Amino acid sequence: MKLNIKDLHVSVAGTEILKGLSLAVSSGEVHAIMGPNGSGKSTLAHVLAGREGYEVTRGSISYNGADLLDMAPEERAWAGIFLGFQYPIEIPGVNNTYFLKAALNAKRKHLGQPEIDAIAFLKLVREKSELMEIDQKFLKRSVNEGFSGGEKKRNEVFQMSVLEPVLAILDETDSGLDIDALKIVANGVNTLRSDDRAFVLITHYQRLLDYIQPDFVHVLAEGKIVRTGDKSLALELEDQGYDWVTTGT
Amino acid sequence: MSTRTPSTDFDASLYRQASENLGRKFPATDWLSPLRGKALARFSNGGFPTIRDEDWRYTSLKRVARRSSALLHPASQQEQSAEHLISSSDLVHRILPGLAEITMVFVNGMYQPDLSSAPAPDSGLIISTLGALKKEEQSSLLARLETFTGTDDCRVNAFSTAFLTDGLVIDVLAGATVSAPVYVVFLNHGNTVGSHPRILMRLAANSSASLVEHHLSETDSLTSGITQIECADHASLTYLKLQQEHDSAFHLASQHISLAKDSSVQAINLDLGAGLSRNGLTVHMNGEHAEARLHGLFIANGTSHIDNHTLVEHKAPNTQSSEVYRGVIDNRGRGVFNGRIVVHQKAQKTNAQLTNANLLLSPGAEIDTKPELEIYADDVKCSHGSTVGRIDNNALFYLRARGIPEDEAKQLVIRAFGNEIVMAIPIPQLHEPVTDLLTARLEQSDDEPGLSA
Numbered sequence: 001m002k003l004n005i006k007d008l009h010v011s012v013a014g015t016e017i018l019k020g021l022s023l024a025v026s027s028g029e030v031h032a033i034m035g036p037n038g039s040g041k042s043t044l045a046h047v048l049a050g051r052e053g054y055e056v057t058r059g060s061i062s063y064n065g066a067d068l069l070d071m072a073p074e075e076r077a078w079a080g081i082f083l084g085f086q087y088p089i090e091i092p093g094v095n096n097t098y099f100l101k102a103a104l105n106a107k108r109k110h111l112g113q114p115e116i117d118a119i120a121f122l123k124l125v126r127e128k129s130e131l132m133e134i135d136q137k138f139l140k141r142s143v144n145e146g147f148s149g150g151e152k153k154r155n156e157v158f159q160m161s162v163l164e165p166v167l168a169i170l171d172e173t174d175s176g177l178d179i180d181a182l183k184i185v186a187n188g189v190n191t192l193r194s195d196d197r198a199f200v201l202i203t204h205y206q207r208l209l210d211y212i213q214p215d216f217v218h219v220l221a222e223g224k225i226v227r228t229g230d231k232s233l234a235l236e237l238e239d240q241g242y243d244w245v246t247t248g249t
Numbered sequence: 250m251s252t253r254t255p256s257t258d259f260d261a262s263l264y265r266q267a268s269e270n271l272g273r274k275f276p277a278t279d280w281l282s283p284l285r286g287k288a289l290a291r292f293s294n295g296g297f298p299t300i301r302d303e304d305w306r307y308t309s310l311k312r313v314a315r316r317s318s319a320l321l322h323p324a325s326q327q328e329q330s331a332e333h334l335i336s337s338s339d340l341v342h343r344i345l346p347g348l349a350e351i352t353m354v355f356v357n358g359m360y361q362p363d364l365s366s367a368p369a370p371d372s373g374l375i376i377s378t379l380g381a382l383k384k385e386e387q388s389s390l391l392a393r394l395e396t397f398t399g400t401d402d403c404r405v406n407a408f409s410t411a412f413l414t415d416g417l418v419i420d421v422l423a424g425a426t427v428s429a430p431v432y433v434v435f436l437n438h439g440n441t442v443g444s445h446p447r448i449l450m451r452l453a454a455n456s457s458a459s460l461v462e463h464h465l466s467e468t469d470s471l472t473s474g475i476t477q478i479e480c481a482d483h484a485s486l487t488y489l490k491l492q493q494e495h496d497s498a499f500h501l502a503s504q505h506i507s508l509a510k511d512s513s514v515q516a517i518n519l520d521l522g523a524g525l526s527r528n529g530l531t532v533h534m535n536g537e538h539a540e541a542r543l544h545g546l547f548i549a550n551g552t553s554h555i556d557n558h559t560l561v562e563h564k565a566p567n568t569q570s571s572e573v574y575r576g577v578i579d580n581r582g583r584g585v586f587n588g589r590i591v592v593h594q595k596a597q598k599t600n601a602q603l604t605n606a607n608l609l610l611s612p613g614a615e616i617d618t619k620p621e622l623e624i625y626a627d628d629v630k631c632s633h634g635s636t637v638g639r640i641d642n643n644a645l646f647y648l649r650a651r652g653i654p655e656d657e658a659k660q661l662v663i664r665a666f667g668n669e670i671v672m673a674i675p676i677p678q679l680h681e682p683v684t685d686l687l688t689a690r691l692e693q694s695d696d697e698p699g700l701s702a
């Protein structure tokens with residue numbers, strides 16, 4: 001897997017949010033993107049997943065050689081892209097398990113595979129929900145409806161572990177989690193970590209990186225990557241705050 | 250009663266002939282003739298309501314008025330028979346599975362014993378058809394049959410009564426708990442038929458029972474039915490009305506439920522068919538601590554027009570009502586919802602809630618929704634509201650980001666919206682078959698590509 005973002009400019013409702021962002025991600029890597037509130041982290045995540053309302057005015061995104069911006073959100077999902085939402089959406093009346101099965105089968109259909117066998121599916125769901133310590137009764141509820149903030153985030157990682165993406169973008173999945181929940185989420189990510197999979201972890205705090213070792217840490221400020229380093233960059237940020245990297249840009 | 254100018258297309262003599270013919274054609278219900286005559290006189294004073302009547306502002310019955318005289322004549326005896334139906338129509342296959350224990354089937358308004366299964370003698374239920382009543386039972390029913398035909402705003406009920414040919418009288422005995430639902434199926438079979446069925450149900454004190462009323466038709470037909478249910482003290486009623494008439498059929502129906510002290514009703518109204526449907530549900534909360542939970546779902550696609558008027562009358566203290574109606578309108582469909590709650594002066598400590606949420610799926614779809622509260626008591630908790638929206642784009646994006654294609658994601662969200670009402674049916678064995686009906690109904694929207702958004 002190879003994701004290549006070059007000189008990306010994105011406007012929302014006429015305001016330029018991303019102003020020339022470049023980033024390359026390959027299989028096996030874990031990238032952390034940090035940055036102050038409002039710097040454009042979620043904008044980047046949404047553009048990668050194909051959400052409407054974001055206008056790319058300049059630059060390109062290629063994914064395994066294909067033009068990602070030409071692909072519908074579902075096509076990106078079939079190609080292995082997964083976005084863990086900062087604010088997961090509630091979908092009343094759609095059962096969590098049913099939803100997961102539909103998602104899994106949509107991808108299989110696209111790949112020309114038969115629908116997943118009912119027993120195999122149940123086994124998969126049981127295994128992954130235990131990993132994420134998700135109560136069986138949540139699986140029977142509507143997607144995210146009435147879930148607490150932490151439950152929604154765990155549900156995102158649970159979905160990720162069932163769908164087994166090639167490129168997972170987790171947008172502040174660590175925000176609002178207590179330390180136990182954070183460990184569960186980190187464990188979910190670490191379990192999935194492999195040579196043929198990559199992660200982009202968007203986070204506000206370096207705390208998550210105590211549990212998931214990143215290969216690269218990037219600082220996003222004012223619509224651009226202003227600094228790239230290794231894990232020590234995150235620690236420095238923690239010490240000195242964002243002003244330290246953003247001054248002078 | 251004032252004299253009104255009859256609406257256009259109104260030819261009273263045609264109606265009179267048709268009504269009078271019924272007595273000769275169906276001797277078993279000849280005893281209804283005087284009632285029919287009286288009802289016809291009331292109907293004739295004005296004919297069908299027009300859009301000048303406040304209650305009918307958004308629903309024109311012009312098409313019904315124009316077609317109704319042709320649709321009055323009941324089908325021939327042969328066409329009404331069970332054998333004919335089974336050999337010439339797939340309607341019987343649409344009778345819901347899972348409710349076989351007590352099934353009462355009417356074809357073109359006439360009871361069909363061969364297609365029905367009556368309750369066991371010790372079931373706690375007594376069911377009779379109007380045509381099978383003993384002479385001494387008939388006279389006491391006349392007043393009940395006439396109840397909702399008297400006032401000016403009941404001309405459709407008067408119409409129905411003028412052409413009444415058969416119906417059901419259901420009595421639930423005091424203290425009886427009848428677990429098997431009474432399943433009543435009204436089938437309109439063949440061309441240009443009309444049926445004007447009636448259900449009179451009474452739940453005696455401390456009893457509980459379920460009624461499922463199901464309407465099916467296969468071509469243009471006219472149904473004008475009335476359902477009257479009385480719950481005595483501590484009685485508990487479950488009522489499902491499922492309307493699946495043909496796309497060109499007219500369906501005019503009203504239900505009147507009265508609740509005595511400590512009694513309760515849980516009613517679900519599903520409109521999944523008809524070219525024009527008007528449903529009027531009135532709940533009279535007469536006794537203290539009465540409770541009503543009402544749900545409704547209407548799906549108007551193609552060019553169908555579905556109108557739901559509900560009225561909840563809180564007439565006693567400490568009564569509770571909650572009402573959730575949902576509409577899905579697609580293509581050039583039209584929905585009308587008018588939900589009224591009246592809290593009378595005596596009805597202190599009333600708790601009443603009403604919501605109507607609608608999904609508009611295409612630019613040609615329309616909904617007129619009006620929740621109304623009229624409160625004459627001072628110590629009450631009431632709320633009402635309605636929403637009209639399109640599919641939530643955030644939900645669509647979430648589903649698509651997980652790999653569910655756009656069309657499928659839309660269907661999923663719409664189906665879920667409707668299915669929450671289906672899941673409120675307190676008869677669990679119906680959840681699956683009714684969900685299937687809902688899905689099939691929603692899929693019909695796709696059949697008309699030119700009309701869809």
Ligand SMILES: Nc1ncnc2c1ncn2[C@@H]1O[C@H](COP(=O)(O)OP(=O)(O)O)[C@@H](O)[C@H]1O
Binds near residue numbers: 037039041044053
């Ligand atoms: N839908 C939107 N309409 C208008 N402005 C938006 C919208 N979404 C985000 N923004 C603006 O874009 C900027 C970046 O937002 P976002 O990408 O959510 O930042 P972050 O995730 O880094 O906190 C903010 O100033 C925000 O107010």
Ligand SMILES: [Mg+2]
Binds near residue numbers: 042086172
């Ligand atoms: Mg964000």
